[in-house]
Amino acid sequence: MASKGSGIAMLIIGLSLFLLGALVSMTVLGGCIGIPMVLVGIPLAIVGGFQYRKANLEELKNSIHDGIATGIQNKEERKTCPYCGKMMPISAKFCPECGKES
Numbered sequence: 001m002a003s004k005g006s007g008i009a010m011l012i013i014g015l016s017l018f019l020l021g022a023l024v025s026m027t028v029l030g031g032c033i034g035i036p037m038v039l040v041g042i043p044l045a046i047v048g049g050f051q052y053r054k055a056n057l058e059e060l061k062n063s064i065h066d067g068i069a070t071g072i073q074n075k076e077e078r079k080t081c082p083y084c085g086k087m088m089p090i091s092a093k094f095c096p097e098c099g100k101e102s
Contacts, residue, residue: 004055010048017041 021037033041037058078087082097088095088102095102 004052004059007048007051007053007055009050011045012048014043014045014048015039018045 008063017037020035021039021041024033024037025034027034028081077090079090079102080086081088081100083100083102084095084098086095088097088098093101
């Protein structure tokens with residue numbers, strides 16, 4: 001499973017390496033240090049971005065699943081008033097809509 005924290009860390013490190021490498025490549029040491037930094041920074045940033053996105057999608061999927069499970073659970077804890085037909089809690093002695101005893 002992808003971790004949101006590791007994905008964002010890889011993204012930041014990759015972008016930092018890319019930008020620093022781009023700046024260093026404009027100096028005398030550009031070919032020795034700057035270009036390798038750029039070449040390492042680009043894939044690191046890409047992989048980090050994908051991991052961060054995957055973690056967000058998994059979190060969204062889990063959130064939707066939990067919401068559906070909660071909705072099903074809440075539906076089971078309710079009943080219909082025999083007089084007005086409105087939904088009410090199972091434990092209610094009187095209907096909150098019409099006030100009649102159920």
